[in-house]
Amino acid sequence: xxxxxxxxxxxxxxxxxxxxxxxxxxxxxxxxxxxxxxxxxxxxxxxxxxxxxxxxxxxxxxxxxxxxxxxxxxxxxxxxxxxxxxxxxxxxxxxxxxxxxxxxxxxxxxxxxxxxxxxxxxxxxxxxxxxxxxxxxxxxxxxxxxxxxxxxxxxxxxxxxxxxxxxxxxxxxxxxxxxxxxxxxxxxxxxxxxxxxxxxxxxxxxxxxxxxxxxxxxxxxxxxxxxxxxxxxxxxxxx
Numbered sequence: 001x002x003x004x005x006x007x008x009x010x011x012x013x014x015x016x017x018x019x020x021x022x023x024x025x026x027x028x029x030x031x032x033x034x035x036x037x038x039x040x041x042x043x044x045x046x047x048x049x050x051x052x053x054x055x056x057x058x059x060x061x062x063x064x065x066x067x068x069x070x071x072x073x074x075x076x077x078x079x080x081x082x083x084x085x086x087x088x089x090x091x092x093x094x095x096x097x098x099x100x101x102x103x104x105x106x107x108x109x110x111x112x113x114x115x116x117x118x119x120x121x122x123x124x125x126x127x128x129x130x131x132x133x134x135x136x137x138x139x140x141x142x143x144x145x146x147x148x149x150x151x152x153x154x155x156x157x158x159x160x161x162x163x164x165x166x167x168x169x170x171x172x173x174x175x176x177x178x179x180x181x182x183x184x185x186x187x188x189x190x191x192x193x194x195x196x197x198x199x200x201x202x203x204x205x206x207x208x209x210x211x212x213x214x215x216x217x218x219x220x221x222x223x224x225x226x227x228x229x230x231x232x233x234x235x236x237x238x239x
Contacts, residue, residue, distance in 0.1 A: 027072060027073050027074055028070075028071075028072055029069065029070070029071045030069070030070055030238070030239070031067065031068065031069050031070070032067075032068040032069070032070060032213070032215060032236035032237060032238045033236065033237050033238065033239065034056065034065070034066065034067070034068075034235070034236055035047075035234045035235055035236060035237055037051075037053075037054035037055065037056055037235075038054070039234070041216060041229075041232050041233055041234040042229075043229070043230065043231045043232055045220065045231055045232065045233050046233060047217065047219075047233045047234070047235060050217075050219045050220055050233050051089045051092070051217060051219040051233055052089070052219075053089075055087065055088060055089060055154070063087075064086075064087045065087060066085070066086070066087045066088045066089075066154070066235065066236075067085070067086050067087060068083060068084065068085045068086075068088075068215055068235070068236045069083070069084045070082070070083055070213065070238055071083075071084075072166060072167075074165055074166060074167055076165075077163065077164060077165060077169075078161065078162065078163060078164075078165075079161075079162040079164065079165055079166040079167075079169070080159070080160070080161050080162070081123070081158075081159070081160050081161075081162065081166065082157070082158070082159050083096060083148075083157065083158045083159075083215070084156075084157050085148075085150065085154075085155065085156045085157075085215070085236075086154065086155050087154050087155075088150050088154040088155070088156065088217075088235070089150060089154055089217060089219065090150055090151065090152050090153060090154045091149065091150060091151070091152060092149065092150050092154075092217050092218070092219060092222075093142065093144075093147055093148075093149055093217065093218045093222050093223070093224065094147055094148055094149075094150065094156060094158075094215055094216065094217050094218070094235070095122065095144055095146050095147040095215075095216055095218065095224050095229065095232075096122070096123040096146050096147070096158060096213060096214070096215050097120040097121070097122060097123060097146070097213065097214045097215075097216065097229060098120060098121055098122070098123045098166075098171065098199060098212070098213060099119065099120050099199070099200045099202075099209050099210065099211050099212055099213070099214070100112060100113060100119070100120060100121055100171055100197045100198065100199055100200055101113075101118075101119035101120070101200060101209070102200035102202070102207050102208055102209035103207070103208045103209070104206060104207065105205075105206035105207075110198075111197055111198055111200060112197070113173075113197065113227065114173055114192065114193040114194065114195045114197060115129075115133070115173060115176070115181075115184055115189065115192045115193075115194075115227055116136070116184075116188070116189065116192075116227040116228060117189060118227065118228060118229075120214065120229070121171060121197075121227065122144070122145070122146035122226070122227065123146045123160060123162070123213060124145045124146040124160065124162075125145075125160070125161065125162050125163045125164075126163055126164070126171070126172045126173070126175040126176065127163065127175070128145040128146075129173075129175070129176045129177075129180060130176075130177055130180045131145060131226075132144070132145065132146075132226040132227050133176075133180045133183055133184055133226060133227060134180075134183075134226070135224060135225060135226030135227075136184075136188065136225060136226025136227040136228055137183055137184070137187045137188055137226070138226075139223075140221075140223035140224055140225045140226070140230075141223065141224050141225075141226070142222060142223060142224075144224035144226075145160075146158075146160070146224070147224050163175075164199075166199065166212075167201065168199075168201070169198075169199050170196045170197060170198050170199065171196065171197050171198075171199060172196055173193075173194050173195055173196060173197055174194045174195060174196050175194075176194045181194050199212070200212065202239065203239055210237065211237040211238060211239075212238055212239060213237070213238040214234060214236065214237050214238075215234075215235045215236040215237075216229055216232040216233060216234050216235060217232065217233045217235055218230075218231070218232055218233075219233055220232075220233075
């Protein structure tokens, strides 16, 4: 509890003083942008309809709006990430997603998951792929490696150590095991490939994409579904 209080205090200081470091620094602290709670996710669901309110400070007079912060430490082929959420929906599962599909300066689409064909993949190390695929081909999970649960006050924390650079990096799908790749080809996508894929950062010149990282909730079923975000509600984007 003391550790959590210190982290929440750090958020308040950062939000008040606006001391976030430059975006393109690979080691930085910054805030996520709140997604409009009335706007649908790609599954067609909204926070305001599925989660019991907008959590934007307008549901009742004393409500504090939901906020999320991102802290990264990047060195070589490793990135450590801390994500802290406050004033979210209590006792709710959230997952975090990494964008790997975008458009170039001529409007041509590139990238996408070679395993699921999706535009994003779970923000997780490649060593977590076996479990993520098992969740995808199975019944889902209440404790996903790219997710966290909020407490009774809507507070949650996710800390991950990634085996690739987040900024300017490539997701190492090539590290997936042969048995897991075979599982995907048999049960989900017979064209699945184990090929590295560039991470899309919309801050880069000549590249467009809706986000680098996205936080979504699973208010409808309290489950994540591995490599697919499935039915979800979008809360935050970075940048």
